[in-house]
Amino acid sequence: MSSVQNVRFFSGENIPLEMHKVRVVQKLSLPPIERRLSAIREAGFNTFLLNTRDIYLDMLTDSGTNAMSDAQQGAMMQADDAYAGSQSFERMHAAVNEVFGKEYLLPAHQGRAAENIIAKSFIKPGNTIPMNYHFTTTLAHIDLNGGKIAELLYDDALRLHSDNPFKGNMDIAKLRATIAKEGAGNIGFIRMEASTNLIGGQPFSLANLKEVRKVADEYKLMLVLDASLIGENAFFIKQREAAYQKNSIGDILREMCAQADIVYFSARKVSSSRGGGICTNRKDLFDHMKVLVPVYEGFLTYGGISVREIESIAVGLRETLDENVIGQSPSFIDYLARQLDKAGVPVVMPPGGLGCHINAGEFLSHVPQEIYPAGALTAAFYIISGVRGMERGTMSSVRDENGNDVFADVELLRLAFPRRVFTLSQTKYVEDRLKWLYTKRDLIGGLRFVEEPPMLRFFMGRCEATSDWPEKLVQAFRADFGDSL
Numbered sequence: 001m002s003s004v005q006n007v008r009f010f011s012g013e014n015i016p017l018e019m020h021k022v023r024v025v026q027k028l029s030l031p032p033i034e035r036r037l038s039a040i041r042e043a044g045f046n047t048f049l050l051n052t053r054d055i056y057l058d059m060l061t062d063s064g065t066n067a068m069s070d071a072q073q074g075a076m077m078q079a080d081d082a083y084a085g086s087q088s089f090e091r092m093h094a095a096v097n098e099v100f101g102k103e104y105l106l107p108a109h110q111g112r113a114a115e116n117i118i119a120k121s122f123i124k125p126g127n128t129i130p131m132n133y134h135f136t137t138t139l140a141h142i143d144l145n146g147g148k149i150a151e152l153l154y155d156d157a158l159r160l161h162s163d164n165p166f167k168g169n170m171d172i173a174k175l176r177a178t179i180a181k182e183g184a185g186n187i188g189f190i191r192m193e194a195s196t197n198l199i200g201g202q203p204f205s206l207a208n209l210k211e212v213r214k215v216a217d218e219y220k221l222m223l224v225l226d227a228s229l230i231g232e233n234a235f236f237i238k239q240r241e242a243a244y245q246k247n248s249i250g251d252i253l254r255e256m257c258a259q260a261d262i263v264y265f266s267a268r269k270v271s272s273s274r275g276g277g278i279c280t281n282r283k284d285l286f287d288h289m290k291v292l293v294p295v296y297e298g299f300l301t302y303g304g305i306s307v308r309e310i311e312s313i314a315v316g317l318r319e320t321l322d323e324n325v326i327g328q329s330p331s332f333i334d335y336l337a338r339q340l341d342k343a344g345v346p347v348v349m350p351p352g353g354l355g356c357h358i359n360a361g362e363f364l365s366h367v368p369q370e371i372y373p374a375g376a377l378t379a380a381f382y383i384i385s386g387v388r389g390m391e392r393g394t395m396s397s398v399r400d401e402n403g404n405d406v407f408a409d410v411e412l413l414r415l416a417f418p419r420r421v422f423t424l425s426q427t428k429y430v431e432d433r434l435k436w437l438y439t440k441r442d443l444i445g446g447l448r449f450v451e452e453p454p455m456l457r458f459f460m461g462r463c464e465a466t467s468d469w470p471e472k473l474v475q476a477f478r479a480d481f482g483d484s485l
């Protein structure tokens with residue numbers, strides 16, 4: 001992939017050229033490695049529990065951390081404060097209508113709140129929810145409502161290094177087999193997630209989504225689209241699916257949403273602020289869900305979102321249609337992933353949306369899943385760089401009824417690229433430190449839980465190192481880098 005804007009370089013290099021300039025900045029600092037070691041220890045080796053004071057680059061997530069545009073900030077100044085009937089909500093409604101092509105909108109305070117309402121409205125105990133792949137909060141809500149999931153990716157989708165452009169596709173034969181096995185009456189709905197988060201931000205193709213729609217029609221099942229990362233998925237469709245290369249991002253987005261009965265999203269990812277929403281063209285579904293919104297979220301015209309944020313969502317959604325906006329993060333991820341791949345560092349290929357994903361299972365092939373290689377790599381990388389990534393592996397998974405870890409299919413360190421936040425030199429710093437760490441990988445050991453919450457344990461769980469490997473890593477860093485930060 002060349003830079004989003006079609007600018008060719010004399011050197012022949014693929015440099016992701018920014019189509020924005022920086023006008024407001026936030027000061028950063030890089031604490032010395034000894035402080036970083038203490039900080040991660042205080043945080044129980046869980047990067048969620050670090051304070052940004054101790055962080056140089058925060059690549060934990062793109063959730064609520066994208067840079068805002070001047071247009072978004074301008075709109076926020078003109079918000080209409082009202083409990084009911086706010087004009088700000090009208091503007092968000094109009095943007096959803098234009099971008100997603102859906103007439104009815106229910107606001108929710110974030111993506112998981114939308115999942116709560118959908119799960120409570122459409123899942124009966126014992127139901128199965130076929131999906132391409134789960135997301136952590138989705139699984140929690142399905143579980144809380146007595147449902148279970150069936151993950152139906154193609155077998156090769158979990159091969160981390162491949163040239164499969166659409167690893168997020170659903171295996172249609174598996175979908176049919178699941179419906180036959182469970183009976184259509186026991187399927188709550190079919191769920192497709194755009195830019196499949198937990199397998200490395202990997203997209204599905206429009207052709208595949210249309211196949212899923214066909215099966216849904218055949219069995220009169222509802223198709224729910226998790227559109228939290230839909231912009232990136234649309235961008236990849238344009239880049240990678242021959243039939244859509246001439247279409248605009250807007251056309252592709254509407255075509256994707258047209259396949260689904262219900263589209264929901266986390267506005268934390270879509271724009272940069274807070275909030276989320278559920279939209280549909282079916283009044284019966286809207287009426288069925290709307291009764292829950294005042295109970296859990298707030299009145300139907302704010303849903304737990306501040307009016308200022310509602311204004312920024314409206315503008316942010318429309319900005320998603322601009323290829324230079326939506327392509328910024330994927331093109332930086334592409335750059336970093338290819339540099340690492342060239343150097344032999346195990347990285348998820350092809351690069352996806354959301355972040356650069358390091359294959360921790362291979363990076364730390366000597367660390368068994370019982371002692372959490374992805375968690376250990378995430379902590380180790382923070383120690384040696386001050387860069388905060390997120391564990392996406394067995395720590396982000398659950399335990400079975402016997403209390404044993406359900407090993408994750410893939411062990412990943414995710415380095416998120418919030419939109420328009422980091423520069424290329426910062427990206428090169430990440431590349432440099434990862435390459436160094438790879439040469440010292442044998443020093444890294446595992447982690448074990450000392451405090452483990454029963455649900456979504458990765459958020460608040462605390463661990464300790466299985467040996468003195470963190471100290472050894474600090475010594476190796478000092479030996480190679482002297483008094484460098």
Ligand SMILES: *Cc1c(COP(=O)(O)O)cnc(C)c1O
Pocket residue numbers: 063110111112113135137138193197226228229266267268269275276
């Ligand atoms: C972030 C995310 C969610 C949950 O959204 P929140 O706003 O964080 O609650 C759901 N699905 C996907 C695919 C996401 O990336």
